[in-house]
Amino acid sequence: EAGVVQSPRYKIIEKKQPVAFWCNPISGHNTLYWYLQNLGQGPELLIRYENEEAVDDSQLPKDRFSAERLKGVDSTLKIQPAELGDSAVYLCASSLAGTTLDNEQFFGPGTRLTVL
Amino acid sequence: GIQVEQSPPDLILQEGANSTLRCNFSDSVNNLQWFHQNPWGQLINLFYIPSGTKQNGRLSATTVATERYSLLYISSSQTTDSGVYFCAVDSGAGSYQLTFGKGTKLSVIP
Numbered sequence: 001e002a003g004v005v006q007s008p009r010y011k012i013i014e015k016k017q018p019v020a021f022w023c024n025p026i027s028g029h030n031t032l033y034w035y036l037q038n039l040g041q042g043p044e045l046l047i048r049y050e051n052e053e054a055v056d057d058s059q060l061p062k063d064r065f066s067a068e069r070l071k072g073v074d075s076t077l078k079i080q081p082a083e084l085g086d087s088a089v090y091l092c093a094s095s096l097a098g099t100t101l102d103n104e105q106f107f108g109p110g111t112r113l114t115v116l
Numbered sequence: 117g118i119q120v121e122q123s124p125p126d127l128i129l130q131e132g133a134n135s136t137l138r139c140n141f142s143d144s145v146n147n148l149q150w151f152h153q154n155p156w157g158q159l160i161n162l163f164y165i166p167s168g169t170k171q172n173g174r175l176s177a178t179t180v181a182t183e184r185y186s187l188l189y190i191s192s193s194q195t196t197d198s199g200v201y202f203c204a205v206d207s208g209a210g211s212y213q214l215t216f217g218k219g220t221k222l223s224v225i226p
Protein backbone atom coordinates (compact mmCIF):
# COMPACT_ATOMS: atom_id res chain seq x y z
CA GLU A 1 0.00 0.00 0.00
CA ALA A 2 1.37 3.39 -1.00
CA GLY A 3 2.02 5.91 1.73
CA VAL A 4 1.30 9.63 1.71
CA VAL A 5 2.79 11.20 -1.40
CA GLN A 6 4.02 14.78 -1.56
CA SER A 7 5.57 16.89 -4.25
CA PRO A 8 7.85 18.58 -4.83
CA ARG A 9 10.37 17.31 -2.30
CA TYR A 10 12.40 20.51 -2.46
CA LYS A 11 11.57 24.02 -3.58
CA ILE A 12 13.71 27.15 -3.68
CA ILE A 13 12.04 30.45 -4.48
CA GLU A 14 12.68 34.14 -4.04
CA LYS A 15 10.65 36.11 -1.54
CA LYS A 16 7.33 37.50 -2.76
CA GLN A 17 6.96 34.63 -5.24
CA PRO A 18 4.05 32.18 -4.98
CA VAL A 19 4.55 28.50 -4.23
CA ALA A 20 2.29 25.45 -4.08
CA PHE A 21 2.64 22.03 -2.48
CA TRP A 22 0.67 18.93 -3.42
CA CYS A 23 -0.37 15.96 -1.29
CA ASN A 24 -2.03 12.64 -2.07
CA PRO A 25 -3.14 10.84 1.10
CA ILE A 26 -3.27 7.10 1.74
CA SER A 27 -6.13 5.54 -0.17
CA GLY A 28 -9.30 5.47 1.90
CA HIS A 29 -8.13 8.05 4.43
CA ASN A 30 -10.79 10.70 4.84
CA THR A 31 -8.84 13.06 7.07
CA LEU A 32 -5.92 15.07 5.75
CA TYR A 33 -3.60 17.38 7.68
CA TRP A 34 -0.99 19.95 6.73
CA TYR A 35 1.76 20.56 9.28
CA LEU A 36 4.67 22.99 9.33
CA GLN A 37 8.01 21.92 10.80
CA ASN A 38 10.67 24.49 11.61
CA LEU A 39 14.26 23.44 12.12
CA GLY A 40 14.79 21.74 15.48
CA GLN A 41 11.09 21.69 16.32
CA GLY A 42 8.23 19.25 16.12
CA PRO A 43 5.56 19.69 13.44
CA GLU A 44 2.67 22.09 14.10
CA LEU A 45 -0.78 21.81 12.54
CA LEU A 46 -1.80 24.32 9.88
CA ILE A 47 -5.11 22.86 8.70
CA ARG A 48 -7.20 19.70 8.94
CA TYR A 49 -9.70 18.42 6.36
CA GLU A 50 -12.51 15.96 6.84
CA ASN A 51 -13.18 14.88 3.26
CA GLU A 52 -13.37 18.19 1.35
CA GLU A 53 -14.28 20.34 4.36
CA ALA A 54 -11.67 22.33 6.27
CA VAL A 55 -12.75 21.67 9.85
CA ASP A 56 -9.78 23.23 11.66
CA ASP A 57 -7.87 26.06 10.02
CA SER A 58 -7.39 28.21 13.10
CA GLN A 59 -3.59 28.08 12.80
CA LEU A 60 -3.40 28.82 9.08
CA PRO A 61 -2.12 32.36 8.37
CA LYS A 62 -4.93 33.25 6.04
CA ASP A 63 -3.42 36.48 4.75
CA ARG A 64 -0.92 34.54 2.64
CA PHE A 65 -1.72 30.84 3.01
CA SER A 66 -4.57 28.99 1.36
CA ALA A 67 -5.46 25.34 0.94
CA GLU A 68 -7.96 23.26 -0.90
CA ARG A 69 -9.02 19.64 -1.08
CA LEU A 70 -11.25 19.28 -4.08
CA LYS A 71 -13.18 15.99 -4.31
CA GLY A 72 -11.93 15.03 -0.86
CA VAL A 73 -8.75 13.31 -2.02
CA ASP A 74 -5.69 15.31 -3.13
CA SER A 75 -4.86 18.59 -1.46
CA THR A 76 -2.86 21.68 -2.37
CA LEU A 77 -1.33 24.18 0.03
CA LYS A 78 -0.37 27.56 -1.40
CA ILE A 79 1.65 30.50 -0.14
CA GLN A 80 1.33 33.85 -1.89
CA PRO A 81 3.50 35.82 -1.48
CA ALA A 82 6.24 33.85 0.26
CA GLU A 83 8.33 35.50 2.98
CA LEU A 84 11.77 34.61 4.30
CA GLY A 85 10.23 33.23 7.50
CA ASP A 86 8.25 30.65 5.52
CA SER A 87 11.37 28.57 4.99
CA ALA A 88 10.53 25.26 6.63
CA VAL A 89 9.38 21.73 5.90
CA TYR A 90 5.71 21.35 4.99
CA LEU A 91 4.33 17.94 5.94
CA CYS A 92 1.13 16.30 4.86
CA ALA A 93 -0.48 13.55 6.95
CA SER A 94 -3.60 11.46 6.70
CA SER A 95 -5.73 9.24 8.92
CA LEU A 96 -8.75 7.02 8.39
CA ALA A 97 -11.02 9.50 10.13
CA GLY A 98 -10.78 12.34 12.56
CA THR A 99 -12.32 10.40 15.38
CA THR A 100 -10.88 9.01 18.57
CA LEU A 101 -10.68 5.45 17.25
CA ASP A 102 -9.27 6.09 13.77
CA ASN A 103 -6.85 8.92 14.30
CA GLU A 104 -3.45 7.24 13.82
CA GLN A 105 -1.72 9.69 11.52
CA PHE A 106 0.73 8.79 8.77
CA PHE A 107 3.08 11.38 7.32
CA GLY A 108 4.46 12.03 3.88
CA PRO A 109 8.14 12.84 3.21
CA GLY A 110 7.53 16.58 3.28
CA THR A 111 8.44 19.50 1.04
CA ARG A 112 11.48 21.47 2.12
CA LEU A 113 10.92 25.13 1.18
CA THR A 114 13.74 27.64 1.04
CA VAL A 115 12.84 31.29 0.51
CA LEU A 116 15.74 33.53 -0.58
CA GLY B 117 -3.37 23.70 25.08
CA ILE B 118 -1.75 20.44 26.03
CA GLN B 119 1.98 20.49 26.80
CA VAL B 120 4.36 17.71 25.76
CA GLU B 121 7.84 17.39 27.24
CA GLN B 122 10.42 14.89 26.07
CA SER B 123 13.62 13.86 27.77
CA PRO B 124 16.48 13.70 27.33
CA PRO B 125 16.84 16.24 24.50
CA ASP B 126 20.03 14.57 23.28
CA LEU B 127 21.39 11.07 23.73
CA ILE B 128 24.58 9.46 22.50
CA LEU B 129 24.84 5.68 22.67
CA GLN B 130 27.41 3.09 21.83
CA GLU B 131 26.09 0.54 19.38
CA GLY B 132 24.50 -2.33 21.29
CA ALA B 133 23.44 -0.24 24.29
CA ASN B 134 19.88 0.12 25.56
CA SER B 135 18.01 3.37 26.17
CA THR B 136 14.76 4.78 27.52
CA LEU B 137 13.11 7.92 26.17
CA ARG B 138 10.41 9.66 28.16
CA CYS B 139 7.38 11.72 27.19
CA ASN B 140 5.32 13.64 29.76
CA PHE B 141 2.04 15.29 28.85
CA SER B 142 -0.09 17.74 30.76
CA ASP B 143 -3.62 16.43 30.17
CA SER B 144 -5.52 13.26 29.38
CA VAL B 145 -5.09 12.07 25.80
CA ASN B 146 -7.03 10.06 23.25
CA ASN B 147 -4.09 9.38 20.97
CA LEU B 148 -0.36 9.07 21.59
CA GLN B 149 2.10 8.26 18.84
CA TRP B 150 5.86 7.74 18.78
CA PHE B 151 7.71 8.63 15.59
CA HIS B 152 11.27 8.29 14.35
CA GLN B 153 12.38 11.07 12.03
CA ASN B 154 15.23 9.76 9.95
CA PRO B 155 18.07 11.91 8.61
CA TRP B 156 16.09 12.48 5.39
CA GLY B 157 13.22 14.00 7.36
CA GLN B 158 10.69 11.19 6.99
CA LEU B 159 8.48 10.64 10.04
CA ILE B 160 8.15 6.91 10.56
CA ASN B 161 5.36 5.56 12.74
CA LEU B 162 6.70 3.48 15.60
CA PHE B 163 3.74 3.08 17.95
CA TYR B 164 0.15 4.18 18.31
CA ILE B 165 -0.20 3.76 22.05
CA PRO B 166 -2.70 5.89 24.03
CA SER B 167 -2.40 3.33 26.84
CA GLY B 168 -0.77 0.00 27.65
CA THR B 169 2.35 -1.67 26.33
CA LYS B 170 3.39 -2.68 22.84
CA GLN B 171 6.49 -4.28 21.39
CA ASN B 172 7.90 -4.34 17.89
CA GLY B 173 11.25 -6.08 17.56
CA ARG B 174 13.90 -4.19 19.51
CA LEU B 175 11.49 -1.39 20.31
CA SER B 176 8.78 -1.30 22.93
CA ALA B 177 6.60 1.40 24.41
CA THR B 178 4.52 1.86 27.52
CA THR B 179 1.95 4.55 28.20
CA VAL B 180 0.60 5.09 31.70
CA ALA B 181 -2.32 7.35 30.88
CA THR B 182 -3.37 7.92 34.49
CA GLU B 183 0.09 9.31 35.29
CA ARG B 184 0.43 11.13 31.97
CA TYR B 185 3.65 9.71 30.63
CA SER B 186 4.94 7.35 27.99
CA LEU B 187 8.26 5.55 27.64
CA LEU B 188 10.00 4.30 24.52
CA TYR B 189 12.58 1.56 25.01
CA ILE B 190 15.27 0.84 22.46
CA SER B 191 17.32 -2.29 23.03
CA SER B 192 20.55 -3.34 21.35
CA SER B 193 20.76 -0.03 19.51
CA GLN B 194 22.07 0.11 15.95
CA THR B 195 23.51 3.01 13.95
CA THR B 196 20.34 3.03 11.86
CA ASP B 197 18.40 3.98 15.02
CA SER B 198 19.98 7.43 14.87
CA GLY B 199 17.65 10.34 14.29
CA VAL B 200 15.05 12.28 16.24
CA TYR B 201 12.33 10.53 18.20
CA PHE B 202 9.09 12.44 18.62
CA CYS B 203 6.21 11.85 20.96
CA ALA B 204 2.90 13.37 19.82
CA VAL B 205 -0.47 13.49 21.54
CA ASP B 206 -4.01 14.34 20.60
CA SER B 207 -6.10 15.60 23.46
CA GLY B 208 -9.36 15.12 21.62
CA ALA B 209 -12.10 17.58 22.47
CA GLY B 210 -12.82 17.77 18.77
CA SER B 211 -9.34 18.87 17.86
CA TYR B 212 -7.64 15.68 16.60
CA GLN B 213 -4.46 17.61 15.93
CA LEU B 214 -1.23 16.06 17.13
CA THR B 215 0.81 18.20 19.50
CA PHE B 216 4.45 17.22 19.28
CA GLY B 217 7.21 17.40 21.83
CA LYS B 218 10.55 18.86 20.84
CA GLY B 219 12.02 15.42 20.32
CA THR B 220 15.00 13.41 21.53
CA LYS B 221 17.97 13.43 19.18
CA LEU B 222 19.63 10.01 19.31
CA SER B 223 23.09 9.35 17.94
CA VAL B 224 24.29 5.74 17.91
CA ILE B 225 28.02 5.43 17.34
CA PRO B 226 29.82 2.26 16.21
